[in-house]
Structures are given as structure tokens and as C-alpha cells.
Amino acid sequence: MKKLYLTLFVACSLQTGVAQGFRGRVFTDTNADGQLNNQEKGLAGVPVSDGLHVTITDANGNYQLPGHTRTRFIFMTTPAGYRYTSSFYIRADSSLPAFNFGVQPVARANNAVAKFVRLADTETYQFNNWITDAREYARNENADFMIHTGDICYEKGMAFHAQYINTRTMGVPVYYCIGNHDLVKGPYGEALYESLFGPVFYSFDAGPAHFIVTPMRYGDYQPSYTVDDVVKWLKNDLANTAPGKPVIVFNHDLLTYDTLFTIRSKTDSINLNEHHLKAWIYGHWHINFAREHGSSGIRSICAAPPPDGGIDNSASNFDVIGIDKNGISFVQRRYTYVHDQLVPVSPAATGVAFDGDKMVISVNAYNTSSPVTNVLFSLFDKKGNLVKQLPLQPRTDWNLFAATAIPAAWMNGVYTATLEATLGTGRVLFRRDTFTLAKSTPVKISKPSSDWPEALQNIQRTGITGITTAGALHLHWTANLGGNIWKSSPICAAGKIFTGTIDDEGNHHSSITALDAQTGKQLWQFPTGNSIKHSISYHNGLLLATDAEGVTYTLDAATGQLRWKHTGDHNNLPAYNSGGAVYNNMYYTGAGNYLQALDINTGQVKWTNHDWTGGEGTPAAMAIHDGRLITSSNWNHLFAHNAATGKLQWKRADEGIRFRSGTPAFFDNLLYVYGINKLHILDPATGKTTDSIPVTEDLKTMTAPLVTNNYIITCTAAGGMIAFNKKSKKEQWRFVPGEALFYSAPYSSPSSATIESTPLLVGNRLITGASDGYVYVIDLNTGKMISRFNTGAPVFADMAVYNGMLYVADFSGNVNAFSL
Incomplete structure (x- = not known):
């Protein structure tokens, strides 16, 4: 036995190189075969390591290393301006006489x-x-x-x-x-x-x-x-x-x-x-x-x-x-x-946006493997004469924009527009569209509608509007905010539209912006420290929002001036991306042990959660009803807190409820919430299940359930929208949009028809935005499409209805206003 141990020790020593050390050369591999020949010169000044020691090659590219007891590889630090021709590492094999690394200069380094x-x-x-x-x-x-x-x-x-x-x-x-x-x-x-x-x-x-x-x-x-x-x-x-x-x-x-x-x-x-x-x-x-x-x-x-x-x-x-x-x-x-995406938002057959007397040209263009470098817009009259041509300027990584004066004599004529988008490779995408050059008729407001101060209008997250009907969507105006919009729903109050943008790259593009609700004119923009992932809240002239690092901003809605800022206890991952809520003069925000209730006027902390922590960030918005705050953490639990005191009342993680992407919603004093493959109807007081509906598709979208008199509407990660009969719980119809432009629901991939924007109920119609870039108007009773509008970018944010207009924020950073 002692002899066997000795044999193994010697073998390991030889394998690791302790007995012999390591030597070799880093050389310019002119023929890229990975083998050193007499004509190939060594490269000086290259670090080489045995996993512990590091040495530098000499003037001839040679090096020596002592090795150590656990040397498994010899590897070089590939020098700048070079690429390795075979590998940057060689396994520490005692049978090799030398450990040589070939490199070649990089063209255009x-x-x-x-x-x-x-x-x-x-x-x-x-x-x-x-x-x-x-x-x-x-x-x-x-x-x-x-x-x-x-x-x-x-x-x-x-x-x-x-x-x-x-x-x-x-x-x-x-x-x-x-x-x-x-x-x-x-x-x-x-x-x-x-x-x-x-x-x-x-x-x-x-x-x-x-x-x-x-x-x-x-x-x-x-x-x-x-x-x-x-x-x-x-x-x-x-x-x-x-x-x-x-x-x-x-x-x-x-x-x-x-x-x-x-x-x-x-x-x-x-x-x-x-x-x-x-x-x-x-x-x-x-x-x-x-x-x-x-x-x-x-x-x-x-x-x-x-x-x-x-x-x-x-x-x-x-x-x-x-x-x-x-x-x-x-x-x-x-x-x-995303391949060869080129969509005109304006001008298009579905509407032409204007900024005063200037026609707005807004185009969403994207290609993953070769970026769009420029887009040329050309306008032709009905005889085919070129009457206007101009390049568009990038506003975000998806949107390009221009505005141009239009003579009065051109109005109400039929024109053709072409788009030529040039990719970095030089390849050109082309599109032609015909439209009537006319301004949208201003929406007449006989009676101002209620504010839309929260995502889905209220903290119960019902998504039911006061509008009685909806037909074809006609673009009224479009405005780009200069950053991508993820889940920040348009908030509507005091004649203004408010929303937030993300900056997941750290390029300082995140902000909160106010637009005029009738014209889309930007009124003010407030830069934030990090992404505004989810919706903001409005209350009594104040806007409240929390960024991805847990910093809460309270702004004067009229001017955009900062009233107060609160840096919460967020000091680790995951990032914060839930939607907060205002209730009884308190703003609820944060998650885990930085879930807090803040006085909306002063920012004073009223309570901090100490009852739970952990899990992952969730894009679900909080919901509140009858003094009960419903919040969640992904891969953790759904939680109910006393909104006044913060005391935890109950929590649920079973039957897929711990997978928290979707926003919970209250209807008829019941709580509707998604599990991963089941819609649960809970008693809000106890958290116990009163009923449930198994769903074959994954319910991992950022939507809330929508409950009508006869239906329960659910949106899925891959199978579109499903309507269940409210009494029988059986599937009544299914609407499947196009395949997502890219994928967002957890682990969803091709081919997924994803809906991340909660449908709104407008009379006997449903309106929803989908990840294929379209906004759809759907018949409530049949699931048949009535009309659609191509925004050219995924729609994740929940939509809003205000003073007879539909407001849709898409991922390109556009806020689009449609007359209903």
C-alpha cells in the first residue's frame, strides 16, 4: 500500500509539473497552424501563468514557470492587438516538451x-x-x-x-x-x-x-x-x-x-x-x-x-x-x-401626426445583427413626383424621427412615402406606404373624464374604462421620450400624460417626462438616477416613482420640480422593478426588508417591513383594497400586509403562486392572481383559494387578470389571450397575436405569442398591446380582431384611457395617442 501511494504521488508530481517546471514560447504564428517553426519569431512581454505564478516572455518570446502542486493549465495573457491561433491555454501534460502559444496580429486592431x-x-x-x-x-x-x-x-x-x-x-x-x-x-x-x-x-x-x-x-x-x-x-x-x-x-x-x-x-x-x-x-x-x-x-x-x-x-x-x-x-x-424591422408610425394609413404645421415622421427600425445606421424618408405625390426627402435622426435604439413643414395646399391629398433604412453592413431595407395627408380631428370633450392616476387606473388594478365603444384606432399624435419604455404605464391627470423610461445600460437615459395630453408636446423632463421600470403614481398634484436602485422621487406634476427624494434601504440585488401605489396619503414602494410606506407630502417613513425578505425582483404592481396591501417577490411568496401598520397578514407560495410576474387584481371583493399555470381566486382576508382555473399556457406575463360580467381574461407568455366563462370556468375563446419581436416572459423563447400589457375593457371591446408590436381591438364576446395598429416595437406597459383618447407607450420610447 505504501508503494502504491508513492507511485501515485510521483505520477501526480509529473502531471502537475512540480518536478520539471514548464517552458515554452509565445510566437507570431504566421501560417496560423498553431505549430512553432524556425521562421516564426517569438513575442516579448507576454504574461504566462501556471495558475499561481506569472512570468513575462523574454526578447525571444521564451518563458519558464516553476509550476505548483495544482497546476492543471499553462495559459497566456493574450496581448492586445493579437488573437490566439489555437488556444490561450494548454493542459499541463508532463509528456509535452514545450508549451508554445501562437498568436497573430488582428487586422484593424x-x-x-x-x-x-x-x-x-x-x-x-x-x-x-x-x-x-x-x-x-x-x-x-x-x-x-x-x-x-x-x-x-x-x-x-x-x-x-x-x-x-x-x-x-x-x-x-x-x-x-x-x-x-x-x-x-x-x-x-x-x-x-x-x-x-x-x-x-x-x-x-x-x-x-x-x-x-x-x-x-x-x-x-x-x-x-x-x-x-x-x-x-x-x-x-x-x-x-x-x-x-x-x-x-x-x-x-x-x-x-x-x-x-x-x-x-x-x-x-x-x-x-x-x-x-x-x-x-x-x-x-x-x-x-x-x-x-x-x-x-x-x-x-x-x-x-x-x-x-x-x-x-x-x-x-x-x-x-x-x-x-x-x-x-x-x-x-x-x-x-429582431430581423429587418421597419415600421412607419407616422405618416401611415392609420394616421398622420403633426406638431403644429409640421408633419411628424416617426419610424421604428431595428435589426439585431447589424444596427440601423440611417433612414431616408421620401415623399411622392400621386403622380409619382418626389416632393420631399430628408434623413431621420435617432431618438432611441429603435426610433428615428423628423418633423417637416407641409404647405397648406398639400393637405388632404393622397401621398406615397418610402423608407430606406441602411444597416451597418450596407444592406438596405425598403418600405412603401400610401396615406392621406390630413390632420386628425381634435377630440371633443363634452365632459372631462376621471384621472388615470395609477397603472390600470386604480390601485385595485381593474382595467375597466368608462368608454362605451372602440373601433378602428386612428393615430392622433406620437412623441418619443428619448429612452425605452418598459412597464411604465402612461399616467393621466391635469391635462398631462406622465411616464418613465429605463436605462439598463447606465447611459443616463432614464427619466420621468410630462406631455400635453392633447398635442403630445413635451412640457418637462426630470432625469432619474436609474431606470423607472414600472408605473408611476399621481396624487393631488404630485408624481411618485421609484427607480431600479430603490430611490423614490416625488415631483411637482405641473413643473417637474423635485419635492423630495428618499433613498430606501435597498443595498443589494435584485434590482427594484415593481409598481408602487398611493393610498391614504401614503406611497407604498420597495420589496423585502426595504418595503416601506412613505408619507407622500414629506417622504417620512411610516413603516418598514421586517416580516420577510428574499426572492427575486418582480414586475408585478402592488394592489390595495379595503386597507390590505398585496405585494410579492418572485420565486418567493405573494404577501398581504395591513396597509396602515405594515403587519404581515398572510402569504402564499403554493400551486405556482411563488412565480410572481403578474399583477394581482381585485374584483367583487375577491383577489385574482396568477400562478405559473393556474389562475387563482382568493379570499383577500385569509389568502385561501375560493376557486381556480388551470391554464395550459404559462401565466408568466406582467399582466393582471381582467374580470368582466361574463368573462375572466388572462394573458399568457406564449399562447396569447384566453377568455374563460366566469361561471363555468371553461375556455370560451382564444386570441393569438403574432410572435413576439423578442422575448421577455421568463424562459419564453421562439415561438411565443406573448402579451405583457393588460387588456383594457372598452364597452364590448378589449384593447391590448402585444409583444409583436401591435395594438389590437378585439370583440369581447368572440375574441375576433376588429382592428389593429402597428407600433413597430413591443408594448409592455399597460395602456391608459383619458378624455376620449387611448394612450399607448411602447418599447421604442414612443407615447402614441389614439382617438377612440
């Missing part, structure tokens, strides 16, 4: 900026168009590399990615991080990952920056590496990095929500703030979220998955990030699966 494509939490072993989108974008836009920040995932997912998403197939260097679901059964948690993707921590250079990949600390199976291993290697790696070089770290999770990025082990630590850390890029949460960490100069960016919707209904995407000498220079989300 930009030393001032590094641009890369980031994938997160793909969790799939099925090929789909998102892979093509990412590959084509990287090639079209000359990305320096692509990186996956973990949860690849499990055995099937890792094998699939290794085969289909690699440097050869994607056309750019592809790097991977290890996530918690990539630590799987084996000799040790990362064994399969290493066999497919190499070391779990390493570094490379691109442009002006130094990029470091660090591993997940924990996972489904125990890793063999420790935090101490990572810290020791990091110290050596950064000791061989040029001082002042921006450092970007990739990891599957966020290290800290605070400003101090210190990695600590039991025996050691390293403060990355002292090493010019500029960004921490992570995944894990399946959300789109970005923030600046105080005045540290460090930004962190999370992304939802590219194949499907995020856990909190974030849009499917990969993000594109640019790094210059100062850190992050730009961030762009590329929403997956």
Missing part, C-alpha cells in the same frame, strides 16, 4: 477602444437564431472578442456550447466564465468545464484594457479551487499588468453592491480599487441592470439571457460593451431575434 459581445446565462443545448445574431453582430461590427459570463449550463449545455459557440464558429475569440450551474458532478465541480473550456481563472488584453475572468465561488457541486487560489493568482497577474491600465473583471455574480471591490479569502485579500478596476461584468440574476458604484468610478452590468426572457421579464439580449482608457465608453443592448 483599435488600441484605443476594445469592443466585445457578452452572453449571459444561456442555459440551453438547442440551436436558435440568437446564436446567429451574436455571431453576425460580432463579425459585422468588428468585435474584439465574445465572452459568456456563466451558467452555460449543466452537462448538455456545456457540451453544446463547446461545439457550437467557440472561436472557430463565432469568428472571434470566445471566452467563458464558470457559473454555479457549470459546477457539475465529476471528480471535482469544475472538471467538465475545464475539459471543454480550460482554466476557470485567467486574463487577456484587448485595446487599452486588461480583462480578468474569475470563477463563481459556489455552485451545484463543490469546486476544487478556493478563494485563496484566486487571490494569490490575481496578485501575481496584476503585478505584471501595466500600472494605470483599466481593469475589467468578468464573473458570474456581482462581488459587492458597495463601492469597495475587495476579494477576501480566509488568509488573504486583494483590493481591486487599488488596481484601476473600472467595471465588473456579471450575469446570474437573468436581469438587465446597470449601476455606478458611488464615486469609485466602477460600473457593474448584468444581462438577461439572449435565448429567452429574463427572470423579471427583462428583454432577451446580448450586450455590446466598449472599453477605453477611462473604462466603459459605451454599452448597447442588442435585443435578439
